Amino acid sequence: MDATFMLTPSPPFRLDLTVWALRRRPDNIVDRWEDGTYRRALVIENQPVEIAVTQIGPPDVPLLQVKATADQLPAEIEPAVTDFIDWTLGIHRDLTGFYHLAEQDVILDLLADRFRGMRPPRYPSLFECLVNAVACQQVTLTLGIRLLNRLVERHGIPVGSDVVARAFPRPEDLADVAPESLRDLQFSRQKARAVVELAQAYVSGAFDPRELNTLDDEAAVARLIELRGIGRWSAEYALLRGMGRLEVFPGDDVGARKNLRNWLDIAGPLDYDGVHQTLERWEPYAGLVYLHLLLDRLAGAGYVEGNGVS
Structure with a gap:
């Protein structure tokens, strides 16, 4: 059995960037990205369900097609899957403040613009x-x-x-x-x-x-x-x-420290306090910097393509 419905994220939205910020590696079998479609299995009302989400509208006029498949679909399948997508993919999270801050800072603006449309994903639980x-x-x-x-x-x-x-x-x-x-x-x-x-x-x-x-x-x-x-x-x-607290940058994350150093061309090592001192200028969006730098690394590995890249 299956059910199909549409969702409209607030623009700009890019499903690919959002999913890759969630899945992080190509061999992740929980959050799968297959031929432009995000797939994941969920348990809803004790019924296992697979969802498939595809973006069929451009980033500035985004539209998502959602298909849920199961042997027996739960009665409240559409609202349950909608809640999951809204939370996990952040399709309605307002990043206006972040983009406004980025416009005042050349370094951050370049990074934010390259991955504009990414919404900060959260684990389902x-x-x-x-x-x-x-x-x-x-x-x-x-x-x-x-x-x-x-x-x-x-x-x-x-x-x-x-x-x-x-x-x-x-x-x-x-x-x-x-x-x-x-x-x-x-x-x-x-x-x-x-x-x-x-x-x-x-x-x-x-x-x-x-x-x-x-x-x-x-x-x-x-x-x-x-x-x-x-x-x-x-x-x-x-x-x-x-929890989606976007002011938080995990300062002990070795990979994230390296990403931060490379981005800002910092020669010496960064300790925990150094990370947070470096990020003070972009409060309260240090967590969004973390996620954008993750995408920058994934783009370097060829997994995602930023805006303005052909």
């Missing part, structure tokens, strides 16, 4: 974001993505008989998993324990992500690092990538 952060700690991003792929292949709920379309595991899918079984997927002992304990904290109610909504950034980081396996980098990553 803070749980998924935190598991991503744990998997990617102290390893290359490519290896972290491979760990996550194995987790999804083992514990993700498939859509019908599709071996590719699997939803990212929910807390209840991982809470009863033995940490040692994740070792088979090449998770370290510490990471395996952190993932399972995080799932258990969600299921038991020991951690409720909604409590973070009332906390400022500093207090939210302090609460998150109480969780096993979550340090300052993971907590700040979660604020930006899981």
Whole structure:
């Protein structure tokens, strides 16, 4: 069964840039980009569903065609998928303030204009974001993505008989998993324990992500690092990538520091404080700088094409 409907993002919008800022690597099997279409499996009302999103209008007059497919479509499929796309792809997030700031700064304006139309994506849930952060700690991003792929292949709920379309595991899918079984997927002992304990904290109610909504950034980081396996980098990553706090630049992110140094042609190393001192001029949009620099790196690798590039 399938259902098709249309969504209209606020302009400018580019689906390709937004999806790549979310997926980060070409071998990500959760957030897939196939021939101009974004595909992802979700669990809606306990039913596995695959969505396919295609942009059929230009960035200045954007229009998205959305198709949802499942063996049995949930009754409220259209509003549920709409909410997912609105949150995850940020199709209505207002970046007017960021673009206005960029217009006053030649360096930032060049970067912002090159990737105009990207909306800051967010993971569908803070749980998924935190598991991503744990998997990617102290390893290359490519290896972290491979760990996550194995987790999804083992514990993700498939859509019908599709071996590719699997939803990212929910807390209840991982809470009863033995940490040692994740070792088979090449998770370290510490990471395996952190993932399972995080799932258990969600299921038991020991951690409720909604409590973070009332906390400022500093207090939210302090609460998150109480969780096993979550340090300052993971907590700040979660604020930006899981909650959409665009003022947050994860200052301990080694790759992001390198991107920042290369962009600004900074000769010496940057420590945590140096990162934030460098970014003061672009407050409160340090997180958007982070995402634009990620796209700049992906463009350099040939995965995306910026505006004005033929």
